Amino acid sequence: MTSPRRVRVTSPQTRIALSRRHRPAQHLLPPPDGDAADRRADAEARKVFVRQRRLAVRTLVLLIALLFGLSGILAVSPGLDRVTLFGAPVSWLMLMTGSYPVLLVIAFLHVRAAERIEDGSSWHFRESGPGPFSGGPAGDRPAAPGRGQRGAVR
Amino acid sequence: MTGLLAIGLLLATSMAIGVYGVRAARSTPDFLVASHRVKPGWNAMAIAGEYVSAASVLGLAGLMLKNGVGTLWYAVGFTAGYVAVAALVAGPMRRSGAYTVPDFADYRLASRTIRKLCAVIVLVIMWLYLVPQFKGAGVVLHLVSGTPYWVGVVLAGLVVSVSIVTGGMRAATYVQGFHYLVKLLFIAVPAIVLIFSAGTGPRAEALHVDLSDWSRPLLDVGDSGHPLLATWSVLLATTLGAVGLPHVIMRFHTSSTAxxxxxxxxxxxVLLGVFYLFPAVYGLLGRVFTPDLVETGDTDTVTVVLPGAIVPGPWGTLLTAVVAAGAFAAFLSTSSGLLLALAGGLSHDLARTGTPGPGLRRLRLAVAGGALVAVLLSLPAASVDINVLVGWAFAVAASTFCPLLVLGIWWRGLTTAGAAAGLAAGVLASTGAALASVFVPAGPGVVAVLLAQPAAWTVPFAFTVMYAVSRVSRLGTPPPWAERAVLRLHTPLRTD
Structure with a gap:
């Protein structure tokens, strides 16, 4: 039994959008007649971005502190090789098992904080228009917000 | 014979699961990223399944047997990479809508030159990563059935390309999820059996700390005398390399939202942390039971050889077969992910002429071509340590795509000239250093470390070049829509 081959149906707009895939991303420019709501949306998006960046820096600092700190401790205290716990050297146990739970905690805290920042933001890009995710053919352009397609959700 | 049977069974099951996914793989998005329809649990297992490669199953224990306990820092770095991925790229990359790193460069800078440059770097990283996988296949098949090394390599290339050509990413996702379970069970269960059957004496001996450098929980390059520098360099390469690995980036589009x-x-x-508890068992016991592997240079085989050396008779044969099947799963799922990313680079970014063509057919041709080159490169690589090559692939990714993605996502000031200069500097510095460490005997000292483990300087170097050149306004300014392009990556969609 052979199933019929699926045929893709696209709207004229989709075809137009896909045909200019290598043009610069004009769609990302703010509309020339941007009104107050547009400017407010941009300001809100900037605030979210700055908060997320601060959070990412914090997480990276924690990650570097853990990795370089743990290896640094093992480097400066060779005595840990001779202390044993359950028959295994403590330094080996720290290397083999110590970092994984901490890595998980750092990642978990980051994701929770990042989601809170997103929840606190009241402005959203609307996912709409032609794009690879709305059923268009093998598109490689991002699903782009059109002009004036953003607005308050809450 | 039992080993061949186990590998055959694994291949048959993988094919069956792959066929299940074939029906849906009809378009390029399906083929490349499974059209975002994969459930999170399967997706995490598939990512872990693809990520845990021959480097983790064979290479980690092998390099540990050869160089010491400190090798396990590779495993820590491989896992820590996902903290960096979660914090820096996972969400924004999903929102960018870019399937591949070259796509992202196009989104952010709209420059075809950068796109091509990225595609070339994708090829470098993917081939560096594929060769050790195929080497692993050749070595394992040789061990369990006595076939010459090249047979395993060629067979591996065939199996992987055929399964991708027919199924694409949607099929690969389920197969890779299944392979994670196979790898975990087929490494963990024999490891526990081996611990118990080794006996009290050898167990204590395996955990005994002697005065040699082997027992020091730090990595060193030869006897350079700078173990902390080498350790930090490897940690930088593996952690930041994960951020820039093309096949890892591609994976986030199988999620429905950022x-x-x-x-x-x-x-x-979580999945990686659980897995990485076990390779150490093989390295530690291998030092007691199969120390002769260090002399013959076949340390990468310790995971497969060890069960037979500890458990005699048919049970030992069975355990060997189980571990061999796990190792085969490792290289199968990793190399299918790598080949897909490679084929994406070849057909999607390098070969595109602007004319719409039979995209899927070209992708499939690219898979076959990419596999062929990888097989040819693997044939003379039988004696190269798996983990050394994989470490270089990570170092190149950390010195090229990591700066591009991190600056592209978090800094609106990135310019085309800056990106091009940083990418070129990163790829030349990291591959140059790795090549120099092979051909130039550097002797002990800092230089040996900085050549063999270049990430410590190539990553900051690439970041600095990319930033500094972007700041020189004579060489170009950021596109007018740069700020919008960056903000969009961090603004939740309604569907999030």
């Missing part, structure tokens, strides 16, 4: 993509990355950390 939020899910981030959570999936956290799930991967």
């Amino acid at each position: 939020r899910v993509a981030r959570r999936v990355a956290v799930g991967v950390i």
Whole structure:
């Protein structure tokens, strides 16, 4: 039994959008007649971005502190090789098992904080228009917000 | 014979699961990223399944037997990479809508030159990563059936390309999820059996700390005398390399939203942390039972050889077969992900002429071509340590795509000239250093470390070049829509 081959149906707009895939991303420019709501949306998006960046820096600092700190401790205290716990050297146990739970905690805290920042933001890009995710053919352009397609959700 | 049977069974099951996914793989998005329809749990398992490669199953224990306990820092770095991925790229990359790193460069800078440059770097990283996988296949098949090394390599290339050509990413996702379970069970269960059957004496001997450098929990390059520098360099390469690995980036599009993509990355950390508890067992026991492997140079085989050396008779044969099947799963799923990313680079970014063509057919041709080159490169690589090559692939990714993605996502000031200069500097410095460490005997000292483990300087170097050149306004300014392009990556969609 052979199933019929699926045929893709696209709207004229989709075809137009896909045909200019290598043009610069004009769609990302703010509309020339941007009104107050547009400017407010941009300001809100900037605030979210700055908060997320601060959070990412914090997480990276924690990650570097853990990795370089743990290896640094093992480097400066060779005595840990001779202390044993359950028959295994403590330094080996720290290397083999110590970092994984901490890595998980750092990642978990980051994701929770990042989601809170997103929840606190009241402005959203609307996912709409032609794009690879709305059923268009093998598109490689991002699903782009059109002009004036953003607005308050809450 | 039992080993061949186990590998045959694994291949048959993988094919069956692959066929299940074939029906849906009809378009390029299906083929490349499974059209975002994969459940988070499967997705995390598939990512872990693809990520845990021959480097983790064979190479980690092998390099540990050869160089010492400190090798396990590779495993820590491989896992820590997903913290960086969750924090820096997972969400924004999903929102960018870019399937591949070259796509992202196009989104952010709209420059075809950068796109091509990225595609070339994708090829470098993917081939560096594929060769050790195929080497692993050749070595394992040789061990369990006595066939010459090249037979395993060629067979591996065939199996992987055929399964991708027919199924694409959607098929690969389920197969890779299944392979994670196979790898975990087929490494963990024999490891526990081996611990118990080794006996009290050898167990104590395996945990005994002697005065040699082997027992020091730090990595060193030869006897350079700078173990902390080498350790930090490897940690930088593996952690930041994960951020820039093309096949890892591609994976986040199998998540439905940016939020899910981030959570999936956290799930991967759990799965990797569990897996990486076990390779150490093989390295430690291998030092007691199979020390002769160090003399013959076949340390990468310790995982497969060890069960037979500890458990005699048919049970030993069975355990060997189980471990061999696990190792085969490792290289199968990793190399299918790598080949897909490679084929994406070849057909999607390098070969595109602007004319719409039979995209899927070209992708499939690219898979076959990419596999062929990887097989040819693997044939003379029988004696190269798996983990050394994989470490270089990570170092190149950390010195090229990591700066591009991190600056592209978090800094609106990135310019085309800056990106091009940084990418070129990163790829030349990291591959140059790795090549120099092979051909130039550097002797002990800092230089040996900085050549063999270049990430310590090539990553900051690439970041600095990319930033500094972007700041020189004579060489170009950021596009007018740069700020919008950056903000969009961090603004939740309604569907999030």
